């Protein structure tokens with residue numbers, strides 16, 4: 265399958281997740297391209313079978329850049345499948361409002377792409393590191409969504 269992974273990052277955590285997911289999916293035989301959202305336009309990445317979007321949470325939301333990218337992407341990519349991996353601080357489940365994941369899904373609901381699912385990974389501080397065992401979570405998630 266042709267897979268494109270797009271991440272946004274300030275401190276590198278979502279790049280690390282994207283790189284890890286890329287190497288896992290390549291090991292499973294998929295053809296994978298990995299991009300920072302600042303380096304590509306929607307037209308340059310359209311046409312793949314599967315997309316993985318990796319995003320931090322900023323002020324309880326998906327950051328502005330990935331939102332604006334996905335709004336434009338939704339106009340050029342109408343089919344295929346996607347999944348999201350979202351990072352944020354470890355807050356208690358009752359306070360976790362899932363707005364970052366929901367915002368990405370709402371934007372992509374403008375397409376006919378299939379939403380394969382979303383995974384949240386905790387970042388122990390603003391700059392990381394990621395929670396222990398995050399790699400296993402990513403592997404298990406990828407198995408269910410690809």
Ligand SMILES: Cc1cc2nc3c(=O)[nH]c(=O)nc-3n(C[C@H](O)[C@H](O)[C@H](O)COP(=O)(O)O)c2cc1C
Pocket residue numbers: 272273274275276277278279320321322323324325351352353354355386387389390391392
């Ligand atoms: C400006 C800023 C705002 C943030 N706001 C939130 C927030 O509202 N909720 C949350 O759970 N994490 C928040 N975080 C934490 C990041 O989502 C988290 O550390 C993330 O893993 C960083 O990913 P990155 O290294 O790819 O940038 C914020 C981080 C930054 C830099």
